[in-house]
Amino acid sequence: LYGDKKTADLEPAVTISVAKRKGKNATVIAEKVIEKINSLKGKIIPNDIEVTITRNYGETAKEKSDELLKHLIIAVVSVTILIALFLGFRAGMVVFIAVPVVLALTLAVYYFYGYTLNRVTLFALIFSIGILVDDPIVDVENIVRHFHLPENKDKSVIDTVVGAVSEVRSPLILATLTVIAAILPMAFVRGLMGPYMRPIPVGASVAMLLSMVVAFIVTPWASAKILGPIREKSIHHESEDKLTKLYRHYMGLLINSKKHRTFFLIFVTVLLLGSVSLIYFKVVKVKMLPFDNKSEFQIVVDMPEGTTLEKTFEVTKALGDYIKTVPEVVNYQIYVGSASPYNFNGLVRHYFLRNKPNQADIQVNLKPKHERKAQSHDIAKRIRPDIEKIAKSFSGTNVKIVEIPPGPPVLQTLVAEIYGPDYKRQIEIASEIKKIFESTEGVVDVDWYVEDDQEKLHLIVDKEKAGKLGVTNHSVIEVVNTAFNGSVAGLLHNPSEKEDTEIFVKVPKEYRNSINNLLSLKIRSANGSLIPLRELVSIENKVVDKSIYRKNLKRVVYVTADVSGKEESPVYAIMKLNKKIDELKLKEGYS
Numbered sequence: 001l002y003g004d005k006k007t008a009d010l011e012p013a014v015t016i017s018v019a020k021r022k023g024k025n026a027t028v029i030a031e032k033v034i035e036k037i038n039s040l041k042g043k044i045i046p047n048d049i050e051v052t053i054t055r056n057y058g059e060t061a062k063e064k065s066d067e068l069l070k071h072l073i074i075a076v077v078s079v080t081i082l083i084a085l086f087l088g089f090r091a092g093m094v095v096f097i098a099v100p101v102v103l104a105l106t107l108a109v110y111y112f113y114g115y116t117l118n119r120v121t122l123f124a125l126i127f128s129i130g131i132l133v134d135d136p137i138v139d140v141e142n143i144v145r146h147f148h149l150p151e152n153k154d155k156s157v158i159d160t161v162v163g164a165v166s167e168v169r170s171p172l173i174l175a176t177l178t179v180i181a182a183i184l185p186m187a188f189v190r191g192l193m194g195p196y197m198r199p200i201p202v203g204a205s206v207a208m209l210l211s212m213v214v215a216f217i218v219t220p221w222a223s224a225k226i227l228g229p230i231r232e233k234s235i236h237h238e239s240e241d242k243l244t245k246l247y248r249h250y251m252g253l254l255i256n257s258k259k260h261r262t263f264f265l266i267f268v269t270v271l272l273l274g275s276v277s278l279i280y281f282k283v284v285k286v287k288m289l290p291f292d293n294k295s296e297f298q299i300v301v302d303m304p305e306g307t308t309l310e311k312t313f314e315v316t317k318a319l320g321d322y323i324k325t326v327p328e329v330v331n332y333q334i335y336v337g338s339a340s341p342y343n344f345n346g347l348v349r350h351y352f353l354r355n356k357p358n359q360a361d362i363q364v365n366l367k368p369k370h371e372r373k374a375q376s377h378d379i380a381k382r383i384r385p386d387i388e389k390i391a392k393s394f395s396g397t398n399v400k401i402v403e404i405p406p407g408p409p410v411l412q413t414l415v416a417e418i419y420g421p422d423y424k425r426q427i428e429i430a431s432e433i434k435k436i437f438e439s440t441e442g443v444v445d446v447d448w449y450v451e452d453d454q455e456k457l458h459l460i461v462d463k464e465k466a467g468k469l470g471v472t473n474h475s476v477i478e479v480v481n482t483a484f485n486g487s488v489a490g491l492l493h494n495p496s497e498k499e500d501t502e503i504f505v506k507v508p509k510e511y512r513n514s515i516n517n518l519l520s521l522k523i524r525s526a527n528g529s530l531i532p533l534r535e536l537v538s539i540e541n542k543v544v545d546k547s548i549y550r551k552n553l554k555r556v557v558y559v560t561a562d563v564s565g566k567e568e569s570p571v572y573a574i575m576k577l578n579k580k581i582d583e584l585k586l587k588e589g590y591s
Contacts, residue, residue, distance in 0.1 A: 001320075001333065001334040001336075002331065002332075002333055003320055003323075003332050004324070004330065004331035005329070005331075013333065015333065015340070017341035018033050023116065026057060026058040026061045027059070027061055027062040027065075030057070030058025034053065052331065054333055055296065055341070055343075055365075057343075060294075060295065061119070064119045065118070065119065065122060068119060068123060068126060072122065075126060075129040076099050076100065076103075076129065079099065079129065079133050080095055083095045083137060087144050088144070090227050091141075091144055094136070094140050094219060094223050094227065095133060095136050095140060097218065097222045098133075098211075098214050098218055098219050099132065099133055099136065101214050101218050102210050103125060103132075105210045105214075106125065106128070106203060107125075109203075109206045109210075115203075120197070120199050121203060124200040125203060125207070127203075127204060128203060128207040128208070131179055131207075131208060132207045132208060134211070135175075135176065135211045135215035135219075136211065136214065138168050138171075139164070139172075139219040139220065139223070140219065140223060142165070142167060143160070143165070146161075146163060146164040146167075147160060157224050157227075161223050165215075165216065165220050172212060172215060172216075176208050176211070176212045179208050180205045180209070183200075183201045183205055184201050186200065186201040187201040187205075191408075193408050196407060196408035282567070285567065285569050286569050287570075288407065289406040290406060291375070291376075291406060292376075292377075292404070293377070294403065295366045295367070295368060295369060295376065296363065296364060296365050296366060296376070297366075297376060297379075297380050297402060297403045298361055298362065299323070299361070299364060299399060299400070299402070300354075301315060301362070301391075302358065302359055302398040302399075303315065303394075303396060305358055305451050305452045305453075305454040306454040306455070307357060307358040307396075312336050312358055312359070313334075313336045314394075315391070315394045315397055316336055316360040317334070318390050319362060319387060319399070320332060320334055320362060322383075322390060323364055323383075326379070326383060328367050328372045329367075330366060332362055332363060333362070335362075336359075336360040337355060337357045337359065337360070338355055339352045339353065339354045340354075343404065345404055345405060348409040348411065349409070349412075366379065376403065381564060383401070384401055384564060387399055398447055400445040400447065401445065401562075411560060412445075412447075412562060413562045413563055413570050414443065414560065414570055415558060416433050416437075416559040416577075416581070417551065417558060418556065418557040418590070419555070419556055419590065420589055420590035420591070421590075423548065423555055423557075425587075425590065426555065426590070427557055429590060430448055430450060430558075430559050431448075431450075433559050433584075434446060436577060436580045436581060437561045440580070442563055442568075442572070442573055443561045443573055443577070444562050444563065444564045445560075445561055446560070447559075448559045448560065449557060449558040449559075451546045451547060455541050455542065456542055456544045457541060458539070458540040458542055459476075459537040460537060460540055461473050461536060462536060462537065462538060465535070465536060469531055469535075470526030470527055471536060476523060476536055479523050479533065480533075482505060482506065482507070483507040483518060488502045489503045489505045490503045507521075515539070520534070523536065
């Protein structure tokens with residue numbers, strides 16, 4: 001069902017989802033699909049059918065890529081201007097040549113590794129800008145310094161440049177390897193975070209190595225070509241500038257005085273401890289990745305097992321009526337008892353399996369981010385209390401506001417896994433942990449992977465009695481199946497139609513709501529008499545078998561939750577939960 005601010009009631013809708021193949025450009029595909037749909041309007045698509053694009057990840061990918069490319073250009077230009085201000089315009093041009101060369105070589109390495117140009121790889125390049133310019137800058141700065149040294153007066157430009165680069169070769173190699181040693185371990189992170197973040201350490205490490213190579217090859221050549229012609233105008237100054245004098249003065253104090261060195265080290269240590277304490281005192285919040293400003297989020301509705309489709313729709317419609325009043329919302333789609341088109345996040349959380357009568361999804365689409373002041377995460381936080389209030393008015397309703405994660409999708413922000421030899425005891429422990437989650441401040445959207453008891457009526461055919469009356473088991477099964485699911489009784493031959501139409505027989509829905517109505521159905525026996533179903537079967541109530549989840553071949557019960565409030569980092573919630581969970585006295589074999 002489709003809803004927006006223009007329509008008073010929900011309108012029936014059909015959603016068509018188009019996915020791209022691996023390695024193809026999502027932006028180009030999205031544009032071609034939209035172009036094709038527009039060409040079909042008025043022809044295959046009737047004029048009274050409205051087509052609305054509810055998701056366009058090709059457009060969002062283009063926006064994100066354009067934004068990252070803009071920041072990449074800004075970063076290169078900013079570094080060039082900064083060098084030009086302190087070392088001169090020509091020195092800035094040397095860096096301006098070296099940095100794009102490094103970036104181009106890094107992209108070539110990405111190509112050979114099989115990485116596509118996406119937001120993660122572009123972020124890796126932007127992240128690398130701050131460190132890959134170090135080697136060319138050190139080269140250029142030392143070359144400029146050597147041009148000013150009186151002892152280089154009689155040397156040629158080539159000899160001066162080579163001497164300057166040779167002087168810093170060993171420190172550059174050591175500095176490059178140090179940076180790589182700090183970044184590269186991120187490439188060995190396991191889980192979904194590993195392959196998602198791997199382009200960053202790989203790209204940054206490769207960029208650093210290439211930056212060192214460029215610093216030894218391209219930078220000296222560019223310096224000789226660009227800085228060489230002005231050498232005679234700017235070298236052989238006997239007096240030092242003010243910055244150099246200030247540097248030599250303070251370095252002399254540190255080198256020649258043990259007291260000053262000790263004081264400096266204590267001062268640096270105090271600053272280090274002070275910066276670390278900001279995390280401990282929560283002045284600075286620790287979080288892996290910041291929230292992104294998306295144009296959509298989902299509301300996932302779970303009712304107790306056995307809830308009818310009509311009841312689930314009633315709850316979902318009430319939530320949709322509220323969503324319509326949110327100023328930033330453009331439109332929303334409701335999927336009740338049917339899985340919505342899932343995204344990367346839904347793939348991990350198995351949203352494509354949400355096709356039961358007690359399950360529903362609401363896809364909420366927001367205005368483009370440049371047309372609203374509030375970010376998507378702030379909107380989700382703002383509406384959460386009202387959403388939870390509506391959900392509480394319907395008994396047993398569990399509602400979760402699901403945002404698109406800034407990083408790789410996970411089962412949930414907080415996940416507790418309970419293992420043990422006895423499954424019933426695992427559920428009991430999971431219930432206790434679920435209560436701890438619900439009582440912990442900042443923990444929201446608490447749920448667990450345990451299904452409610454759901455009774456199922458079993459009709460047991462009395463074979464002896466049915467045999468005496470001349471009724472077969474197949475006849476009973478066929479009647480019951482036709483009543484509930486329907487069956488094809490024949491074909492309707494219409495001369496005006498190209499193909500025959502199936503005649504589908506099914507008992508009306510209102511008649512299927514009562515077991516007494518079902519038992520009153522009559523079955524024709526071998527002698528032609530009609531016998532009520534209740535005379536042929538007995539009824540047994542049985543609890544439906546529940547799903548059992550396993551991880552690494554071990555039975556597991558999941559308790560999941562999200563974080564919201566003042567401390568939106570899962571780190572602080574986990575610290576609180578660990579203290580409370582540790583107080584639970586678990587028997588041996590349970591964890």
